Amino acid sequence: MFDLSQKVALVAGGAGYLGLPVCRGLAEQGAAVMVADVNRAGLDKAAARVRAALPRARVDACFLDVASEDSCRQAVAQTASGLGGLHILVNLTTQSAGRRVEDIAEAEFDRALHANVYGALALARAAADAMAPGPFPNPAVQASDPAFIERLAGQVPLGRIGRPEECAGAVAFLASDDASYITGQTLAVNGGWTAW
Numbered sequence: 001m002f003d004l005s006q007k008v009a010l011v012a013g014g015a016g017y018l019g020l021p022v023c024r025g026l027a028e029q030g031a032a033v034m035v036a037d038v039n040r041a042g043l044d045k046a047a048a049r050v051r052a053a054l055p056r057a058r059v060d061a062c063f064l065d066v067a068s069e070d071s072c073r074q075a076v077a078q079t080a081s082g083l084g085g086l087h088i089l090v091n092l093t094t095q096s097a098g099r100r101v102e103d104i105a106e107a108e109f110d111r112a113l114h115a116n117v118y119g120a121l122a123l124a125r126a127a128a129d130a131m132a133p134g135p136f137p138n139p140a141v142q143a144s145d146p147a148f149i150e151r152l153a154g155q156v157p158l159g160r161i162g163r164p165e166e167c168a169g170a171v172a173f174l175a176s177d178d179a180s181y182i183t184g185q186t187l188a189v190n191g192g193w194t195a196w
């Protein structure tokens with residue numbers, strides 16, 4: 001589809017629900033991929049899954065905490081030295097406090113805010129284009145509240161929630177030379193959610 005064979009990608013949040021299929025999608029188009037995440041166990045599993053699906057792909061894994069500038073620098077350096085450069089930077093991290101608003105401790109809120117806002121800044125200094133996902137509730141959310149999922153799907157012009165692998169093509173396109181005169185754009189992958 002898109003030729004990424006000369007490119008090296010670092011995917012922050014690569015062990016996540018959307019991060020893993022994006023890593024796989026970039027590798028499918030020929031990119032060497034560094035799967036980077038704060039979740040060490042998930043990280044190794046994600047890299048192993050991409051390698052199992054694409055045995056010839058160049059896939060590596062590294063710890064990354066986007067809330068730490070040092071960690072961002074280390075991950076970038078590890079990618080550049082291990083995979084021979086860095087051309088594509090994808091940030092699919094998110095850190096939630098994981099509780100009801102009334103139960104969130106101030107320190108937890110600060111940590112999540114710092115990781116989400118500062119992490120985006122630390123990684124995004126050189127970023128150009130963005131892919132904005134719409135409704136992609138993960139399997140745990142889907143299983144916990146089917147009525148919510150049905151209502152959600154009903155709000156989407158395409159009539160369904162997204163499959164995580166449906167984010168991959170948009171990221172591969174934006175990262176490819178086919179998008180060479182596209183910059184500063186946000187490509188919505190949301191089943192038409194914002195098209196009403």
Ligand SMILES: NC(=O)c1ccc[n+]([C@@H]2O[C@H](COP(=O)([O-])OP(=O)(O)OC[C@H]3O[C@@H](n4cnc5c(N)ncnc54)[C@H](O)[C@@H]3O)[C@@H](O)[C@H]2O)c1
Nearest residue numbers: 013015016017018038039065066093094095133135136137
């Ligand atoms: N899934 C959706 O419906 C949806 C909708 C709109 C936007 N998004 C955005 O897309 C991105 C990916 O969403 P997702 O559903 O895959 O989330 P996810 O929770 O499945 O994945 C997020 C990943 O980020 C990692 N992470 C958290 N804190 C980190 C840190 N400090 N440093 C490095 N890695 C860290 C987690 O370990 C996890 O692997 C997020 O930015 C999210 O806000 C998702």
